[in-house]
Amino acid sequence: MNNSKNQWLLEQIQQQLHTEPQYEKRAFWQGLKTVVEQQQDRIQQLQAEIDGHLWNHEQW
């Protein structure tokens, strides 16, 4: 997933978090924000690990 899409998703969730009047729904947006941030970290790690395997010269 590209970075601008990631950024868009987090910005939209942040917007919901700030404008939602109901407490339990704000909690949902906060929880979702945390999961999305964790997903983005994991996606970057996985992509780096895959690159590492694909560029392993011992496998060429």
Next chain:
Amino acid sequence: MQTLVIVSHPDVDNSSTQQFLQQGAHLVQAKWHYLDKLETYNVVQERQLLLNSQRIIFQFPLYWYTSPASLAKWLAQVLSTKFLDNLEDKELGLAVSTGLPAKDFQAGGKIGYHLDQILTPYQALAQQAKMIFLPIFAIYQFSYLSEIERLQLLMDYQRYLSQTKLDSLKNRSDWYLNYFQHQQLTQNQTTQLIQDTFRQTTQELDNLQTTLKLIKQDEDDTLE
């Protein structure tokens, strides 16, 4: 999945922690069963509550390294060695609040023992009943939590009560996708787009994990 929350607290109406958690239990339709308002326990009814539930949570503030008296009294009256056979394969969790910070509950800390050690008797109970013991859900110093930490706690608690699979990023993501569909969130074009994009990122994560697994599998085959 039916979850039963058995609450032991001498004054639940004046406990901000318990009032807060009750909101979370309500949101995921868990059954809230408050022990201290009962003068005596109807053993048949109490056992039926357990039989009707797949996940059973004992919830209490830590009092002198154990639960308040009502839970000990309830356990003594309701359980029997023979009845434990009926609890096999059900899940047992503990939601425990403390007045001290997490750092105190470790070797070398003020208390010196982790909650896993202090609450060992409940793990023994689960083992004897052949129940699945869930990782303890600890709430340290609720009154000192920031607004954002409280919002996060409300969601983590709901997941503790209702997420069917073990905790992992994939299972957390699936739980949130499910929540989108089943809770009454405001539905408009933006929230729909957020939901769709989140589903895509969850799928992308899944695809990358599968790809990496295949690459590793391929490397293992090459080595053979």
